[in-house]
Amino acid sequence: MADQPCIIGRGITIKGNLSGSEQLIIEGSVEGHISLKEHLTIKETGRITADIEVESLLVHGAVSGNIDARDLVSLSAEASVVADIRAPRVVIEDGARFKGRIEMDVQLPPGI
Amino acid sequence: MASVKGIGIVESPNVTVIGDSVRVRGNLSGDEDLHVLGRVDGRIDLQRTLIVAPTGIVKAEVVVKNAIVSGVVVGNLRATESVEITREGRMVGDIFAPRVIIVDGASFRGSVDMGDIENMPVRKPSAERPRPAMTARPAAPPAARAPAPAPARPATPTPPPARPTPPPTPAAPPPPQAEEEEEEEIEDGPPELSTEPPAAKGLPQKAQKARVVVKRR
Amino acid sequence: MANTVIGNTIVIDGEITGDEDLTIRGTVKGRISLSASLIVENSGVVEADIETKHVEVSGNVTGNITAIEKVELKADGRMVGDIKAPRILIADGAVFKGNVDMER
Numbered sequence: 068m069a070d071q072p073c074i075i076g077r078g079i080t081i082k083g084n085l086s087g088s089e090q091l092i093i094e095g096s097v098e099g100h101i102s103l104k105e106h107l108t109i110k111e112t113g114r115i116t117a118d119i120e121v122e123s124l125l126v127h128g129a130v131s132g133n134i135d136a137r138d139l140v141s142l143s144a145e146a147s148v149v150a151d152i153r154a155p156r157v158v159i160e161d162g163a164r165f166k167g168r169i170e171m172d173v174q175l176p177p178g179i
Numbered sequence: 180m181a182s183v184k185g186i187g188i189v190e191s192p193n194v195t196v197i198g199d200s201v202r203v204r205g206n207l208s209g210d211e212d213l214h215v216l217g218r219v220d221g222r223i224d225l226q227r228t229l230i231v232a233p234t235g236i237v238k239a240e241v242v243v244k245n246a247i248v249s250g251v252v253v254g255n256l257r258a259t260e261s262v263e264i265t266r267e268g269r270m271v272g273d274i275f276a277p278r279v280i281i282v283d284g285a286s287f288r289g290s291v292d293m294g295d296i297e298n299m300p301v302r303k304p305s306a307e308r309p310r311p312a313m314t315a316r317p318a319a320p321p322a323a324r325a326p327a328p329a330p331a332r333p334a335t336p337t338p339p340p341a342r343p344t345p346p347p348t349p350a351a352p353p354p355p356q357a358e359e360e361e362e363e364e365i366e367d368g369p370p371e372l373s374t375e376p377p378a379a380k381g382l383p384q385k386a387q388k389a390r391v392v393v394k395r396r
Numbered sequence: 397m398a399n400t401v402i403g404n405t406i407v408i409d410g411e412i413t414g415d416e417d418l419t420i421r422g423t424v425k426g427r428i429s430l431s432a433s434l435i436v437e438n439s440g441v442v443e444a445d446i447e448t449k450h451v452e453v454s455g456n457v458t459g460n461i462t463a464i465e466k467v468e469l470k471a472d473g474r475m476v477g478d479i480k481a482p483r484i485l486i487a488d489g490a491v492f493k494g495n496v497d498m499e500r
């Protein structure tokens with residue numbers, strides 16, 4: 068059966084811990100902790116107040132919490148994020164609102 | 180102002196270029212764009228745009244209007260308009276700017292503070308974006324007046340739909356000069372320059388006034 | 397309208413509230429409070445008290461269910477807990493242990 072990502076709809080609010088190993092799309096609200104072994108998309112209506120551990124993350128909505136990803140974290144133009152982000156790749160698109168820290172691995176030339 | 184041509188110097192409109200063999204230690208300030216292909220240690224205060232080319236290294240406290248980082252920046256960066264770290268950019272330090280763009284491939288470690296984001300209106304990615312047109316191509320081919328033809332954008336791998344409109348001419352001749360300066364002395368700007376509609380409002384570059392000062396080592 | 401689906405590898409430990417339909421294929425522990433319909437599919441495991449308009453259980457539910465309209469235990473449904481709803485349907489094959497209250 069084709070694997071379609073799960074969707075947590077706009078009208079749903081989850082308070083607690085959410086974990087899983089499949090792709091997830093959140094359009095509603097989550098407060099607590101998210102731990103996903105796959106890609107997470109937070110849509111424009113998504114409101115997350117949680118620490119997030121994911122494979123990769125795409126944010127179009129609002130996130131407040133710490134973000135730890137194994138791959139790309141991307142904040143789209145509509146995103147509003149207050150978080151400390153730790154990931155090997157981070158993209159902030161023009162228009163995204165962000166406040167927090169970003170920890171990527173930075174290779175500096177010797178002698179700096 | 181006489182324009183100096185030579186290795187490491189790019190003749191261009193109102194931009195100061197620090198060539199890739201040049202190292203500056205101290206405070207740099209000014210009201211024009213600064214293009215760093217070499218190294219600056221100390222402090223940079225500009226009322227315009229700082230462009231750090233892929234070969235550039237800036238280890239300094241930076242206060243500018245806009246910054247486009249395609250090289251290495253170590254230090255805090257404060258911009259009144261925007262900061263962009265391009266695919267080849269590497270930065271360690273804190274960024275304070277209302278608009279920050281980090282392109283896939285960039286490396287960054289530090290904090291980002293856009294101010295009061297709660298009350299920031301959702302902004303459509305603006306068509307006005309600093310054009311990092313002059314990405315390190317110091318050797319201006321003699322004939323080429325225009326600052327080395329730079330790739331339209333320092334390679335943004337996945338241009339999000341919102342990408343600002345690229346400079347009118349694909350060949351990316353120096354982006355249109357800022358409207359403000361248009362009237363000024365265009366001492367015979369290269370044809371392209373003058374015809375360019377002032378598109379990219381966001382960033383710098385432009386102007387005619389070929390005046391380049393480069394300190395040689 | 398998005399149809400919320402909690403996939404089968406998803407585990408939620410906490411409280412879910414909402415006003416849209418919810419389909420559970422994964423695991424939910426805690427509380428569920430919906431003003432729409434809840435469907436617990438075969439692979440779904442719910443250890444929670446449920447308040448909803450309508451529930452259809454084909455999976456495993458441990459907890460009390462209060463439904464405004466109807467509760468259906470399908471043939472592969474298994475439930476331990478109390479049901480309070482005006483209409484109840486327990487299919488042949490379903491396994492149920494608990495109290496039923498159909499007072500209107």
